[in-house]
Amino acid sequence: MEHNEFLPITMREMKERGWERADFIVITGDAYIDHPSFGAAVISRTLEAAGYKVGIIAQPDWRNVQDFKKLGRPKYGFLITAGNIDSMVNHYTVSKRRREKDYYSPGGKMNLRPDRATIVYCNMAKQAYKGVPLIIGGIEASLRRFAHYDYWSDKVRRSILFDSEADLLVFGMGEHQILEIADSLKNGLDIKYMHHIAGTCYKIESKENLYHFIELPSYETIAKDKIAYAKAFKVQYEEQDAIRGKVLVQPHGNSYIVQNPPAMALSEIELDRIYGLPYSRKVHPTYRKDGGVPAIEEVKHSIISSRGCFGSCSFCALTFHQGRVIQSRSHTSILDEAEKIVGSDDFKGYIHDVGGPTANFRNIACEKQKKEGTCKNKQCLYPNPCSNLKVDHGEYLDLLRKLRKIKGVKKVFVRSGLRYDYIMADPKDTFLKELSEHHISGQLKVAPEHISPKVLDLMGKPRREIYDKFVDKYYKINKELGKEQYIVPYLMSSHPGSDLKAAVEMAEYLRDIRYYPEQVQDFYPTPGTLSTCMFYTGLDPRTMKPVYVPKDRNEKAMQRALLQFKNPKNYELVKRALMLAGRKDLIGFGSKALIKPLGKDREEVKADKHQKKKGKDRNRNNSKNKNRSKKK
Known part of the structure; x- marks a missing residue:
């Protein structure tokens, strides 16, 4: 049955x-x-x-x-x-x-x-x-x-x-x-x-039987005091580690919530066992009359190869949920799942993804994490890759090669997030070459998110220079391979720290690289992220320094419009943003302009241009007259 x-x-x-x-x-x-x-x-x-x-x-x-x-x-x-x-x-x-x-x-x-x-x-x-x-x-x-x-x-x-x-x-x-x-x-x-x-x-109702814990500011306190909120979040964020994390206690009225340290990361054997359980890998038949469930389409021919992420982007909740320690399945387990996918009725030869939160994180960041846990106040990749970070794509490449050889598999794609700064930290280009040759369907999606240094610092993302070098290397490799493949960068508007000046800076960058995104993600303040703490408190909990937060609906609309300045529907928003940012110079007919003036604006720009020309001619004539006077 x-x-x-x-x-x-x-x-x-x-x-x-x-x-x-x-x-x-x-x-x-x-x-x-x-x-x-x-x-x-x-x-x-x-x-x-x-x-x-x-x-x-x-x-x-x-x-x-x-x-x-x-x-x-x-x-x-x-x-x-x-x-x-x-x-x-x-x-x-x-x-x-x-x-x-x-x-x-x-x-x-x-x-x-x-x-x-x-x-x-x-x-x-x-x-x-x-x-x-x-x-x-x-x-x-x-x-x-x-x-x-x-x-x-x-x-x-x-x-x-x-x-x-x-x-x-x-x-x-x-x-x-x-x-x-x-x-x-x-x-x-x-x-x-x-x-x-x-x-x-x-x-619990009493702390009497608790030992070796950190007490956070109470719910009542942080509901009224944003500084206390930021300090409480910093402790929660820092203690998110199974090895060194402490018990945390937070009063709520006359009661307390107690958080035990996180559970230990699963071993390879445990992870293999979980993914080897007898899942039917299907939507329950009761939903056939409704046409199934859309969510299955993204994953039914994809393979989860790992958990955890040491990328620690400020706007991502993974650090607070899965943690920073990478947990990976064995090749045998993954290949077994691939065989099941190949044997399914609707398989057309394409494995859509082999990855996890970050596909090219397959190994623990460093040996220290195994015994001492993750670093409390230091990131693995930001602002630069840690000297202890193990950068090696060899094992992941080996896995992809094995998957490519399975009978019935035409192509194995990698569509999970890839950290381009981790790729750039690899002294070998082998991974990027094989990725470009075998595992991309015309477009590689990566997430620079922004280019303004002050915004990237708050996001915990690498500097623009790293991204630019990655783009150059990617296109150079694809040219050598004789492939015409592109990069699609994910971009985010209105993240804490991003003002109109930063949004204009991003728009100018997009103009210069001639990339005009069809989609832009507005920052979404979901629970459990550093960025949401910044959004609410106006403080970076790591430093307690003030952070500019765009909250006004009009400003958020303008920031988003600036990243899609080519869209005619955004004209008025872009114009208003440029005027408010003091960048009227970007409205015009030159190669550096973001938008061309329309209607009355067109006449004003022409008049302004004419006045400037007259002024230049006047200055030129005055200069000539002065020179004649000196000669006399």
Whole structure:
């Protein structure tokens, strides 16, 4: 029976398996896709492999408590996640407009999950069955584990552990934690005493039994004091390490949230086991009538090869979620998955991606991280690659070569993010040559994000000179290969530190390299990032120095328009921005102009040009007359 490829989603399917009830029920805001790119599938399959009975309630109707009872009362607990994306990010654009499509829902339909899904689902699960342990996890819970700035309500909210009234919060990727929680519950430990598990947060009424912890400013304090908020975030950011991280405690009223240090990184063997579990790698058949679920299209013929990222871009939440330690799968595990992809019915010969958060990070940054953890106040790549950083693409290249040789594979693409500064730090050009020759489909996407030094410093990104050298090397290699391939740079507008002057600087750079982006990403202040802390507080938490933050809607629109100055629709915005920035010189007919004047502006520019010419002629004549006087 086809449904047996999946975990049960109905009571009937549970009965067919001979179950009286499930041990755990996963409630998720995403449609049910049994693929290792989806957190709910990974956690449920991990528990199943450990011998637990797991049911799935995907996208329940949050207005109807009966939907939360469809699989009955679980023996040990509900595992609740908003899905692969924070529900507010999933629902709203950076301008806070409702999105038109939910890629994680059947047919891309909107409104199949609530705003703040984790909180709502917990509330309904409590109504359905009182006294059942509630364990929350996933990106929404992970990044909101402390009191945090919430962009959509424009205020500081409490830890989601308090707002959801859950019993335990799992942060990070969760496999270690969920097995330890499950075994503890199975052995009879009450969840209210489950305070020992790394990678979890819990609530307490007293600090009496806590030792060796750092106390953060309270929720009440940071909700009123932005300096205290920035200082609290700096500590949270610094202690995000499994080896050297400390227990963190944050008061909320008369209670406390306690964060244990992060869970240890998974070993290669553990990671291989997780990705080797019997995923069907499909969307559940119940969604066929809706045309499937769009999110599967990006990943069904792609392979996750690693986790973690030591790039530490300020605007990225990966540091706060997956951490900076790279965890990689073995070649054998990845090749086995590739064979499964090749054997699938709809495979056309193309593996769409082999990567992770950053595809060319396959190895731990340095040996020191294995024993001492990541550096507390030092980055691996910024402002320059650390002298201890191991730069080597050899192992990743070897993997790509093996994948290319698999029978039935026509092409293996690399579409995950690539750190071009890491490529430039490699003394050999072998990786970039083979990448260009075999693994690009006409365009290589990289993320310089900006070119202004003050903005790049706040982003934690390399200087423009590194990017320019990379571009030159890339085009030189492609010319040698006889290939006409291009670079598509990802760019970001309105990041903290970016004023109109910086945006104009970026526009001039785009003019000079003759690149006119079709898409530009406005900075989005999502929970858990350094940049969001800057956005809210106006301070860089690393230095406590003030940071300019563009928040006005008109200015943000102008900054975005400047990066797309060629678009006729942006004319008035670009003109206004240039006038405000004191750069009227960029409105004209010369090669350096960003926009040509229109209508009245055209006549004004001509008149101004005429006046300047008259002035120059007058000065020239005056100069000649002076010279004649001197001769006399």
